[in-house]
Amino acid sequence: xxxxxxxxxxxxxxxxxxxxxxxxxxxxxxxxxxxxxxxxxxxxxxxxxxxxxxxxxxxxxxxxxxxxxxxxxxxxxxxxxxxxxxxxxxxxxxxxxxxxxxxxxxxxxxxxxxxxxxxxxxxxxxxxxxxxxxxxxxxxxxxxxxxxxxxxxxxxxxxxxxxxxxxxxxxxxxxxxxxxxxxxxxxxxxxxxxxxxxxxxxxxxxxxxxxxxxxxxxxxxxxxxxxxxxxxxxxxxxxxxxxxxxxxxxxxxxxxxxxxxxxxxxxxxxxxxxxxxxxxxxxxxxxxxxxxxxxxxxxxxxxxxxxxxxxxxxxxxxxxxxxxxxxxxxxxxxxxxxxxxxxxxxxxxxxxxxxxxxxxxxxxxxxxxxxxxxxxxxxxxxxxxxxxxxxxxxxxxxxxxxxxxxxxxxxxxxxxxxxxxxxxxxxxxxxxxxxxxxxxxxxxxxxxxxxxxxxxxxxxxxxxxxxxxxxxxxxxxxxxxxxxxxxxxxxxxxxxxxxxxxxxxxxxxxxxxxxxxxxxxxxxxxxxxxxxxxxxxxxxxxxxxxxxxxxxxxxxxxxxxxxx
Amino acid sequence: xxxxxxxxxxxxxxxxxxxxxxxxxxxxxxxxxxxxxxxxxxxxxxxxxxxxxxxxxxxxxxxxxxxxxxxxxxxxxxxxxxxxxxxxxxxxxxxxxxxxxxxxxxxxxxxxxxxxxxxxxxxxxxxxxxxxxxxxxxxxxxxxxxxxxxxxxxxxxxxxxxxxxxxxxxxxxxxxxxxxxxxxxxxxxxxxxxxxxxxxxxxxxxxxxxxxxxxxxxxxxxxxxxxxxxxxxxxxxxxxxxxxxxxxxxxxxxxxxxxxxxxxxxxxxxxxxxxxxxxxxxxxxxxxxxxxxxxxxxxxxxxxxxxxxxxxxxxxxxxxxxxxxxxxxx
Numbered sequence: 001x002x003x004x005x006x007x008x009x010x011x012x013x014x015x016x017x018x019x020x021x022x023x024x025x026x027x028x029x030x031x032x033x034x035x036x037x038x039x040x041x042x043x044x045x046x047x048x049x050x051x052x053x054x055x056x057x058x059x060x061x062x063x064x065x066x067x068x069x070x071x072x073x074x075x076x077x078x079x080x081x082x083x084x085x086x087x088x089x090x091x092x093x094x095x096x097x098x099x100x101x102x103x104x105x106x107x108x109x110x111x112x113x114x115x116x117x118x119x120x121x122x123x124x125x126x127x128x129x130x131x132x133x134x135x136x137x138x139x140x141x142x143x144x145x146x147x148x149x150x151x152x153x154x155x156x157x158x159x160x161x162x163x164x165x166x167x168x169x170x171x172x173x174x175x176x177x178x179x180x181x182x183x184x185x186x187x188x189x190x191x192x193x194x195x196x197x198x199x200x201x202x203x204x205x206x207x208x209x210x211x212x213x214x215x216x217x218x219x220x221x222x223x224x225x226x227x228x229x230x231x232x233x234x235x236x237x238x239x240x241x242x243x244x245x246x247x248x249x250x251x252x253x254x255x256x257x258x259x260x261x262x263x264x265x266x267x268x269x270x271x272x273x274x275x276x277x278x279x280x281x282x283x284x285x286x287x288x289x290x291x292x293x294x295x296x297x298x299x300x301x302x303x304x305x306x307x308x309x310x311x312x313x314x315x316x317x318x319x320x321x322x323x324x325x326x327x328x329x330x331x332x333x334x335x336x337x338x339x340x341x342x343x344x345x346x347x348x349x350x351x352x353x354x355x356x357x358x359x360x361x362x363x364x365x366x367x368x369x370x371x372x373x374x375x376x377x378x379x380x381x382x383x384x385x386x387x388x389x390x391x392x393x394x395x396x397x398x399x400x401x402x403x404x405x406x407x408x409x410x411x412x413x414x415x416x417x418x419x420x421x422x423x424x425x426x427x428x429x430x431x432x433x434x435x436x437x438x439x440x441x442x443x444x445x446x447x448x449x450x451x452x453x454x455x456x457x458x459x460x461x462x463x464x465x466x467x468x469x470x471x472x473x474x475x476x477x478x479x480x481x482x483x484x485x486x487x488x489x490x491x492x493x494x495x496x497x498x499x500x501x502x503x504x505x506x507x508x509x510x511x512x513x514x515x516x517x518x519x520x521x522x523x524x525x526x527x528x529x530x531x532x533x534x535x536x537x538x539x540x541x542x543x544x545x546x547x548x549x550x551x552x553x554x555x556x557x558x559x560x561x562x563x564x
Numbered sequence: 565x566x567x568x569x570x571x572x573x574x575x576x577x578x579x580x581x582x583x584x585x586x587x588x589x590x591x592x593x594x595x596x597x598x599x600x601x602x603x604x605x606x607x608x609x610x611x612x613x614x615x616x617x618x619x620x621x622x623x624x625x626x627x628x629x630x631x632x633x634x635x636x637x638x639x640x641x642x643x644x645x646x647x648x649x650x651x652x653x654x655x656x657x658x659x660x661x662x663x664x665x666x667x668x669x670x671x672x673x674x675x676x677x678x679x680x681x682x683x684x685x686x687x688x689x690x691x692x693x694x695x696x697x698x699x700x701x702x703x704x705x706x707x708x709x710x711x712x713x714x715x716x717x718x719x720x721x722x723x724x725x726x727x728x729x730x731x732x733x734x735x736x737x738x739x740x741x742x743x744x745x746x747x748x749x750x751x752x753x754x755x756x757x758x759x760x761x762x763x764x765x766x767x768x769x770x771x772x773x774x775x776x777x778x779x780x781x782x783x784x785x786x787x788x789x790x791x792x793x794x795x796x797x798x799x800x801x802x803x804x805x806x807x808x809x810x811x812x813x814x815x816x817x818x819x820x821x822x823x824x825x826x827x828x829x830x831x832x833x834x835x836x837x838x839x840x841x842x843x844x845x846x847x848x849x850x851x852x853x854x855x856x857x858x859x860x861x862x863x864x865x866x867x868x869x870x871x872x873x874x875x876x877x878x879x880x881x882x883x884x885x886x887x888x889x890x891x892x893x894x
Contacts (some may be wrong), residue, residue, distance in 0.1 A: 004714065085712060087673075087711070099743070110678050114624075117834040168704055229702075231705070232681060303696045329848075350891060366614050384673050384674065385673065385674075385677055385709075385711050386708075386711050387706075387707070387708045387712045388677065388705070388706065388707045388708075389704075389705075389706040390679070390702075390704055390705045390706070391703075391704045392701070392702065392703050392704060393701040393804065394701075394703070395704050398649070398841065399841060399843065402839055402840055402841040402844075403840065403844075405839045406835045406836045406838075406839040406840045406844075407835075409835040409839060410831065410833075410834075410835035410836065411832075412834035413831040413832070413834075413835060413889055414828045414831055414832055417831060418828065421824060453840075453841075453843050453844060454775060454843075454844065454847060456840075456844075457836050457840065457844050457847060457848065460832045460833070460835060460836050461829070461832060461833065461836075461851065463832050464704045464828045464830070464831065464832030464833060465783070465786075465825070465828075465829055465830035467824075467825065467828045468786070468821075468825040468828075468829075471821050471824045471825050471828075472644055472790065472821055475818070475820050475821045475824075478820075479817070482884075496696065497797075500793065501789065501790055501793040501794075504738060504786075504793060505787075505789045505790055505793075506784040506786070507734065508731055508734060508735075508782060508785040508786055508789055509781075509782035509783065509785065509786050510783070511727065511730050511731065511734065512727050512778045512779065512781050512782030512785070513721050513778075513779075514732075515726055515727045515730070515778060516723065516779075519719050519722065519726075520723070520771070521722040522773050524772065524774070527772075527875065528775070528776050531779065531782075540593065
């Protein structure tokens with residue numbers, strides 16, 4: 001146990017050097033490492049000056065690129081920022097899909113080839129969400145099933161070839177239609193991806209901010225924005241559905257008056273603008289949000305007001321152009337989530353697809369936000385923030401300072417105690433404890449784990465518990481020494497006898513840490529990660545590194561008996 | 565020079581104390597359960613839902629004044645407390661807690677967000693920076709809807725049960741079932757007593773407390789395994805030694821290690837408790853308590869139970885009538 005072959009020594013040294021290299025970037029500035037700074041979120045002069053200084057420092061760095069340059073990722077509780085857990089309603093996504101299915105059914109069962117329509121009603125059941133189709137006569141069941149089957153494509157992207165809908169004959173001319181589990185799952189997961197993309201484009205339209213947006217479970221999304229102090233700047237752009245349409249307005253006096261009295265013309269709808277002025281609009285839009293290619297905040301030089309300018313895509317521009325020819329001299333409304341943003345009169349045909357919303361009295365910020373919302377498109381479901389945590393950068397700094405102070409004091413206390421207890425062997429143990437901390441930092445940086453405040457607590461706890469393996473060995477060595485063994489054999493026997501216990505004891509703690517990691521979230525799993533890494537590194541340092549130190553000393557000093 | 569914290573050859577009759585300690589543990593457990601039933605737990609927003617906002621407290625801000633301003637908002641139960649802030653310097657912070665809002669189920673989450681924002685805006689407006697005061701600043705805020713808090717609670721409880729079960733299986737595989745039962749009894753004892761203290765002192769019980777409980781389970785298990793390992797080892801060496809003496813012998817053999825490790829762990833935890841700030845205070849308190857209880861339980865609960873169970877784990881031990889007198893095998 002005390003003989004270390006050249007290869008073993010080489011292995012130990014390699015691990016130690018590698019760990020130290022991985023940990024090293026934490027001790028120096030990014031400029032030293034040649035890491036370019038991130039673009040600052042705020043455009044203030046101070047931040048920009050800092051940014052340039054960091055950039056210059058990074059360019060002049062000599063640290064070679066092949067060496068590690070990653071620091072430990074700090075959790076939001078240490079660097080400050082906003083954490084949001086967002087949920088969308090699966091049922092709403094499914095209901096929207098069923099609405100499209102209803103339209104498809106209408107078309108499939110409509111009059112065809114001289115045959116009249118074969119259904120009488122096709123309405124969703126309010127409780128189950130199923131579409132209930134009633135046929136005019138039960139005799140047409142076969143024909144209806146054949147046509148519905150044609151309108152029932154397999155789920156995209158699945159190998160099993162599962163169909164989109166379950167279509168069932170309930171007897172008596174009643175057919176029910178519902179989404180299959182496979183198509184429902186595919187739809188929800190598809191929506192989750194879409195929503196993530198829309199959220200990103202709404203809150204970070206230029207793609208410069210360091211914001212992480214990740215799926216969680218089936219219908220949740222985790223958003224983490226370091227450096228943001230006010231969660232409102234993130235949640236406000238998510239409140240709007242973003243359903244953008246251009247609709248022709250019925251500006252006739254009679255139509256509007258009748259609608260205001262509760263008699264809305266079929267195919268029309270009453271909406272208002274932000275001042276509460278009513279408009280009667282045609283429900284089928286000329287173009288929708290999906291026809292918009294780009295949207296940008298703009299400026300109207302004539303009256304110094306903010307505008308939102310956008311361009312329609314090729315097909316959208318064509319449809320809009322044709323409509324402007326057809327409806328010349330009539331008014332159309334640009335409607336966002338049932339609110340009229342602007343209602344200009346078409347003076348001349350507009351081709352080219354350039355449209356502007358003006359006169360909305362927007363602030364610069366609102367114009368930018370609107371542009372991002374319009375360009376990102378409509379959310380497939382309403383979003384709900386179900387958990388929010390915000391920590392300001394100054395509190396984060398305080399926490400880092402507190403954690404560092406606690407670690408240093410804890411380390412000193414443990415070191416003094418160990419040296420008092422075991423003298424020379426104690427010094428070896430403290431030395432390997434220091435190495436242990438460097439290895440933990442190196443491992444955290446190397447695997448890109450996130451260090452949280454409870455994570456720091458995990459490291460300090462490891463400092464206290466890491467000596468356990470050493471203590472187990474030293475106590476055995478003490479016993480062997482008392483039994484009259486010489487230094488070399490006592491140490492040898494101590495390590496041999498303690499190994500099983502050390503492994504058993506640490507595997508149980510590791511089980512606890514692993515459960516914490518799997519089931520915990522955020523800061524708690526940060527604690528679990530440091531605890532687990534700490535267990536592995538402390539077994540290594542106590543059992544291998546301290547043993548190596550001790551063996552070097554024993555071979556060099558050749559004491560006959562240990563004083564313990 | 566160095567010190568010895570424990571004499572070389574301690575020969576303490578731990579197991580003589582197993583009945584008084586059993587009574588003590590029982591009283592502790594009954595008291596804990598009684599407290600949990602009557603007083604309940606002071607659940608944090610992780611498990612109960614609601615919001616917490618922490619702000620700085622400039623000298624010109626009076627807590628009564630803050631209470632008066634926020635009670636006018638009509639947000640249901642709003643609690644305002646002072647606390648010692650994070651950091652080495654002695655600072656005071658204000659902690660505002662808003663209970664889950666009363667709203668239809670679909671709208672609670674949004675109402676909670678709105679209430680949090682309203683309180684923040686009200687505070688910032690009421691205490692702006694002036695020539696004489698830096699003004700109140702928001703340090704952190706969190707709001708958790710009832711959906712998430714319910715899930716977090718269930719996950720926390722699941723984690724504890726899974727951990728205990730895995731420990732049971734691991735020990736049963738590595739040792740015999742008697743050891744496994746003893747160890748898990750000790751762990752359950754530690755968990756109940758810790759939750760009891762949180763109930764008795766009405767400390768906030770949140771996600772980090774669950775993390776602390778799991779760590780306590782790990783630590784206490786660690787301690788128990790060391791003792792059991794020694795019991796098994798000595799039982800192979802001293803085949804004739806009676807069970808009680810064997811356990812005492814093993815406990816004394818590991819006593820020095822048990823105390824040393826407990827003390828170093830406690831020293832490190834004490835540093836977190838004093839310097840780590842409010843977030844870590846509850847967690848480090850739980851861990852300090854857990855290390856003490858865990859050390860006690862691995863000696864008295866786990867080992868006592870092992871003695872009380874059938875001793876068929878002692879392979880090769882001669883039946884009592886065959887043993888003329890105790891003789892060490894070495």
